[in-house]
Amino acid sequence: xxxxxxxxxxxxxxxxxxxxxxxxxxxxxNTVSWYQQALGQGPQFIFQYYxxxxxxxxxFPPRFSGLQFPNYSSELNVNxxxxxxxxxxxxxxxxxxxxxxxxxxxxxxxxx
Amino acid sequence: xxxxxxxxxxxxxxxxxxLTINCTSSKTLYGxxxxxxxxxxxLIFLMMLQKGGEEKSHEKITAKLDEKKQQSSLxxxxxxxxxxxxxxxxAGALDxxxxxxxxxxxxxxxxxxx
Numbered sequence: 001x002x003x004x005x006x007x008x009x010x011x012x013x014x015x016x017x018x019x020x021x022x023x024x025x026x027x028x029x030n031t032v033s034w035y036q037q038a039l040g041q042g043p044q045f046i047f048q049y050y051x052x053x054x055x056x057x058x059x060f061p062p063r064f065s066g067l068q069f070p071n072y073s074s075e076l077n078v079n080x081x082x083x084x085x086x087x088x089x090x091x092x093x094x095x096x097x098x099x100x101x102x103x104x105x106x107x108x109x110x111x112x
Numbered sequence: 113x114x115x116x117x118x119x120x121x122x123x124x125x126x127x128x129x130x131l132t133i134n135c136t137s138s139k140t141l142y143g144x145x146x147x148x149x150x151x152x153x154x155l156i157f158l159m160m161l162q163k164g165g166e167e168k169s170h171e172k173i174t175a176k177l178d179e180k181k182q183q184s185s186l187x188x189x190x191x192x193x194x195x196x197x198x199x200x201x202x203a204g205a206l207d208x209x210x211x212x213x214x215x216x217x218x219x220x221x222x223x224x225x226x
Contacts, residue, residue: 042200042216056213103155
């Protein structure tokens with residue numbers, strides 16, 4: 001059984017640029033949730049994708065968008081990067097939209 | 113929206129000592145998760161509690177959910193350096209659309225001194 005993987009591990013971008021982060025869900029899981037974790041804080045829910053449809057969204061602006069593919073892997077896109085977007089981005093997969101969430105190792109994004 | 117408060121924010125204990133971390137919710141908890149995180153890494157699932165009064169144990173870690181389902185505690189017995197990390201409680205809730213959103217507390221940083 002393959003766990004949740006994320007790429008890249010680390011990323012440095014300049015303010016105003018766009019970034020795409022990737023997540024492969026655990027085998028058999030059809031739901032992916034994305035979280036943003038600022039330094040010293042708990043993860044904040046961005047959105048969830050269930051069977052390729054956005055299935056809920058936290059308090060994040062539209063420049064945060066996502067996709068889920070037929071194999072249930074997912075992308076998080078952030079446009080017009082701001083300094084405050086610097087954080088650890090975590091994805092979690094689960095079996096169905098309700099269930100235990102298994103987290104990937106995260107992508108550390110730094111915006112300069 | 114659901115707010116989760118964890119206490120203490122940080123904890124330093126000597127190896128072999130017991131410790132307790134608390135998680136208090138502003139609303140009734142319908143699913144309470146405990147995760148452990150090493151600095152800058154992903155979250156490792158520890159336990160999930162759903163029923164009032166429920167208690168689960170895994171190795172030297174025990175988690176409890178109170179009868180009113182607004183408070184949970186995580187107890188570590190005979191702590192070891194491998195227990196060091198950030199412990200996060202998370203509350204699962206279904207919104208009107210039926211999706212699950214997990215709201216996390218700010219975490220408790222645990223250091224275990226050999």
